[in-house]
Amino acid sequence: MMNCKMIGTGSYVPDFVLTNEMLEQLVDTNDEWIVKRTGIRERRIAKGMHTWELGLKAAERALEDAGVSVDEIDLIIVSTCTPDTYSPIEASVIQDKLGAKCAAMDVNTCCTGFINASDIADSYIKCGKAKTVLVVSAETLSRITDYTDRGTCVLFGDAAGAAVYTATEEADKGILSSYIAADGSGAEYLYMEALPLEEDPLHSDRTFDHTARFLKMQGAPVVRFTATAVPSAIDEALSRAGLTAADIDWVVPHQANLRILDVIAKKYNLPKEKIYVNLDRFGNTSSASIPLCMDEMRQKGLLHEGQTVVCTGFGGGLTYGAFVVRL
Ligand code: COA
Numbered sequence: 001m002m003n004c005k006m007i008g009t010g011s012y013v014p015d016f017v018l019t020n021e022m023l024e025q026l027v028d029t030n031d032e033w034i035v036k037r038t039g040i041r042e043r044r045i046a047k048g049m050h051t052w053e054l055g056l057k058a059a060e061r062a063l064e065d066a067g068v069s070v071d072e073i074d075l076i077i078v079s080t081c082t083p084d085t086y087s088p089i090e091a092s093v094i095q096d097k098l099g100a101k102c103a104a105m106d107v108n109t110c111c112t113g114f115i116n117a118s119d120i121a122d123s124y125i126k127c128g129k130a131k132t133v134l135v136v137s138a139e140t141l142s143r144i145t146d147y148t149d150r151g152t153c154v155l156f157g158d159a160a161g162a163a164v165y166t167a168t169e170e171a172d173k174g175i176l177s178s179y180i181a182a183d184g185s186g187a188e189y190l191y192m193e194a195l196p197l198e199e200d201p202l203h204s205d206r207t208f209d210h211t212a213r214f215l216k217m218q219g220a221p222v223v224r225f226t227a228t229a230v231p232s233a234i235d236e237a238l239s240r241a242g243l244t245a246a247d248i249d250w251v252v253p254h255q256a257n258l259r260i261l262d263v264i265a266k267k268y269n270l271p272k273e274k275i276y277v278n279l280d281r282f283g284n285t286s287s288a289s290i291p292l293c294m295d296e297m298r299q300k301g302l303l304h305e306g307q308t309v310v311c312t313g314f315g316g317g318l319t320y321g322a323f324v325v326r327l
Contacts, residue, residue: 009291043156043157044159046142058162070098078138082144144213176324178321237310248274
């Protein structure tokens with residue numbers, strides 16, 4: 001059986017930097033509160049840019065990093081909870097802009113999207129349906145953020161990250177295991193409306209409240225959920241790979257809250273230096289956050305052949321998951 005190796009990464013963040021000081025002008029908050037509770041100092045905001053534009057730039061960089069041409073891609077998977085359109089899907093738009101001729105699909109598991117998209121890539125490659133898969137995680141959270149709600153607007157930013165996976169015969173390389181899960185009973189804690197409900201669509205005046213699409217979150221229950229869900233996902237992924245915490249070189253968690261980073265460090269007895277963090281500079285960029293971290297780590301020379309990396313995500317749904325990848 002083939003394995004699914006990560007051979008390239010790419011990322012893109014928009015230029016505009018939204019600092020805590022700027023947020024102080026918008027809502028009743030302050031730099032000290034935001035840094036202490038969230039660890040975030042700044043985030044990037046896409047002004048006049050589509051989600052697919054961010055995704056395309058990340059995809060092009062990942063393909064270049066991997067040395068893969070568009071003709072070699074068998075499948076493009078885009079994870080996003082902030083698509084520009086329901087149709088066409090983002091993956092089709094990016095496929096067209098790249099000039100690729102392969103299959104394309106979107107997945108939406110909110111902030112867990114990169115884990116699910118990588119799990120699908122792994123499955124396609126392992127069963128022989130695809131040789132090379134491009135995963136793109138692109139998000140413009142600013143479009144669903146309520147900049148009058150201090151409980152959420154300090155958290156989110158825009159970004160895209162991408163990874164190229166390809167089939168390898170090397171038995172000990174690539175995605176060694178993955179685990180994806182969901183707990184719909186907590187769905188209300190992280191909520192965002194898509195299509196407004198209508199009593200009578202035939203006779204509706206169709207004047208909708210556009211603020212209904214804004215993301216609403218109850219922060220404390222989400223923290224409690226992640227504190228158990230994330231370790232359970234890591235445990236399951238490690239056990240499926242036949243590994244223990246002692247084998248981990250890096251944990252790359254979804255960048256959402258500081259507390260989960262502490263939970264991971266304590267539970268697995270890992271020095272904080274092994275848990276990658278860029279939350280301070282980009283905030284929570286939903287499904288883009290893990291590939292954004294991976295790409296930054298590659299560029300900084302922190303990732304080396306043979307290392308074992310655990311990627312773990314969680315988010316709306318509530319969804320969660322993890323995979324173990326050997327570089
Ligand atoms: N600035 C200043 N005060 C703020 C604030 C802000 N930006 N946001 C909230 N507050 C206030 C609240 O109004 C509340 O005031 P009150 O006690 O007078 O009512 C107080 O701070 C505490 O609010 P609370 O929501 O209990 O804070 P918290 O300690 O739970 O921290 C989060 C809030 C959002 C940082 C935290 O809940 C969190 O990290 N949640 C998880 C987010 C997450 O992981 N999302 C993932 C989605 S993928």
